[in-house]
Amino acid sequence: MSITLVKRRVIPGFGLTIGFTLLYMGLVFLIPVGAFLLYTTTMSWEAFWSAVTQRQVVASYKLSFGGSLIAASINLVFGTLVAWVLVRYRFPGKRFVDALVDLPFALPTAVAGIALVTLYASTGWVGQYLDIFGIRVAYTQLGVVLALTYIGLPFVVRTVQPVLEDLETELEEASASLGADRLTTIRHVIFPALFPALLTGYALAFARALGEYGSVVFISGNLPFRTEITPLLIVAKAEQYDYHGAAAIGTVMLVAAFLMLLIINGLQWWASRRHG
Amino acid sequence: MHPPHSASPWQFSKLTAAILIGGAVLAGGLSTPVQAQSANVELLNVSYDPTREFYREYNDLFNTFWQAEHDQSVIVRQSHGGSGSQGRSIVDGIDADVATLALAYDIDALHDRADLIPADWQARLPNNSSPYTSAIVLLVRDGNPKNIQGWDDLVRDDVEVITPNPKTSGGARWNFLALWGYGLEKFDGDEEKTYDFVRQVYENVPVLDSGARGATNTFVQRRLGDVFIAWENEAILSLEQLGRGEFELVVPSLSILAEPPVTVVDANVDRKGTREVAETYLEHLYSDEAQHLAAKHYYRPSNPDILSQYSEDFPDVELFTVNDVFGGWREAQQRFFNDGGVFDDILEEINTQ
Amino acid sequence: MITPSTVIDTNDTIAKRWRRATEEPVWIRITLITIALTFLTLFLVLPLTVVLYGAFEHGIGVWYAAVSDPDALSAIRLTLLIVAIVVPLNTLFGVAAAWSIAKFEFRGKSILISLIDMPFAISPVVVGLIFVILFGSQGWLGPWLSSNDMRIIFAVPGIVIVIAFGTLPFIARELIPLMQQQGKEEEEASLTLGANGWKTFWYVTLPNIKWGLIYGIILCNARAMGEFGAVAVVSGRIRGETNTMPLHIEVLYNEYMFTAAFAVSSLLTGLALVTIAIKSAVEWNDERRQRIAAA
Structure with missing residues (x-):
């Protein structure tokens, strides 16, 4: 007992760092969020329930959650592919492409929204060709998914990439020398190693998409029941002085996001135990 | 991506220091506020979307007018957005001296929600307080x-x-x-x-x-x-x-x-001591030169004589x-x-x- | 590259077999690269091109006029000021959080990590709403603030706090996995050899995490400059005063000044591209040094 205690205390600074961590988080974000939740509790349960289950609100959940789910799935597939290509293959302009992946982080969401709608509206560079096939992107649910995919893109790439880089090729070689074909190696060696990173990237892309506002408002039609995302509805409620309604819907979003992250962290912990 | 041991810590600390100092200098140098001279007075006009171009010109016009009489220049700061959300900002505490919104209900809210103006605000200026x-x-x-x-x-x-x-x-x-x-x-x-x-x-x-x-x-x-x-x-x-x-x-x-109406936000102008200039700012909207300016920006002047001069445009x-x-x-x-x-x-x- | 070879060489065939086992055939590689590049072109290159094309469509003179407009300059100034406050604070936080999480075991760690992720997941709009409810004049602290003549929302402090909130996880997220992966043996060795905690951090930990840290700072900086939704709720959009660059871009867009809107956007984009380029160059340089050292 005393030995483990001593060993654990070799590294100093726990009190200082955890103290600062909690203080800063507390001031910037935990206390305000707590106060916000407290504010919601000043509503009666019936008022809260009716605010968060209005038909228009429920329709917006469907779009926000569904759209984020689709967007995160697209990012999971293509993000992993991009990470794989960037780590494993050589091709001209690779460094440029690698740097470019961060663009959705760097470009302000409002600019992204304006750029995307300029491209994909039926007058845009891409939209006019899609229009020939009768595909409308701007002002439809497809546009919402497009914007959400765009902003979530770096998350999967940037979480998978370092893990892939650190992955020892010896393992793959060993697997191959034991007679496994490439697909088997990918399934049994590479995939399990990537699994926690994939989950994290997916969760982050999903969570980020769920709350996105700036880029979506420009490209979605903002039509209640059809192309109205939940964050927009929150703004609309607040602008009609319905702070309680806005706070109630905001609370639902908060709780959903937090549950998501908690589940994913649990999964990651489980995965690292199983494969680590 | 993260090479271990290779770099000396000093290199790093120099980089950090350079970033921090650079940032601080930039921020410090650039953020030194241009102090308003004491002879100036500032107003904040919280308005709705399509009035941007009109007020940009009107603010110059009013400044000239006020300077001639008071030997003091007026700097009017503008904020534009959807009328409802702009009204919400005023209720939530933005320091507006005057509100020039799209419809009376959004200004009514300033009385109903926050008691910033009297209930009869719309009777204070001619034509339901709508200069255009x-x-x-x-x-x-x-x-x-x-x-x-x-x-x-x-x-x-x-x-x-x-x-x-x-x-x-x-x-x-x-x-x-x-x-x-x-x-x-x-x-x-x-x-x-x-x-x-x-x-x-x-x-x-x-x-x-x-x-x-x-x-x-x-x-x-x-x-x-x-x-x-x-x-x-x-x-x-x-x-x-x-x-x-x-x-x-x-x-x-x-x-x-x-009828997009205008009003002085009483609670704010009284606190800031800007009532006189704020009221003059709104009253001057009814002057001939401002009415012509409104017409130039395709608003119908509330003064019927001036409106009739633009009958072809409207x-x-x-x-x-x-x-x-x-x-x-x-x-x-x-x-x-x-x-x-x-x-x-x-x-x-x-x-x- | 695998080249068909008729030379029968034991070493070579083994190497070939291994390579085949850890690499895909050429056609698969080319297909995958093509798919990835097409995807990135549609999602990244084209929007970037639209912004730059829009910005310079009418020549450099128009671009310069747009970015040197007094309102644009004041938006740039405000954005830089905010970044100069927010980024150092979040850096300190990121290092502290990563240190405590990576080097120590304690109860509730998983919850703490989830909590750090939270600001990612909270809608910017909700962030704005939270501070309006707290500090707005109809809010809980509003009356007290206004009786003490203090302003938080519709002023710089409010913008700073919502941006700090929104960008809080970036540096911590970058450092936590990195420091967890590196373990604590090196620090323990340094401490056993008699160095104190600060020295150990400065000479052992920091060089190890330096790239992750720089990368995190760059991301944090870029996000802080680009934050839109939350700032839109608390800024009040006072021209020349509480308009940050993204808000100014929206203002210009709504004034039908598209070229100017894209011009200011191009500044943010250009800045982001430059920082990303520097990061790549430094990394490349470092890799080369290592290769030389290894050779």
């Missing part, structure tokens, strides 16, 4: 390919209508009321038929932008929709400046007189007021636009068919 007015008109594409002549054509299946969301946009609420008022006239006051008529129009709306400016961009830049219900000033601006020869104005037989249209048909903005808002109101019913019906 506008009308709601229709804008169509060049050559009027869908042959839209008036409100009746908006319910046709082959017509797509662009109008912003009445929940957030002031202009959209005027649009809705114009439509409703026309329906009442057409169906001899039959509310049910009017409701159906308005509902059919909203069935043809593919996008509900949150503000008037967003809707203009949708129609003009993205070329979505066949007809755009708009403020007259926005419609003429689009005609004159955004796309010459690309659009045509269609004047409906009957429309609503849109189409002749029969106009009704919100007070005549709906009993004022408080009632219209309550009935049509609040949660559970007529507009919500219409949306719900459209989307659950």
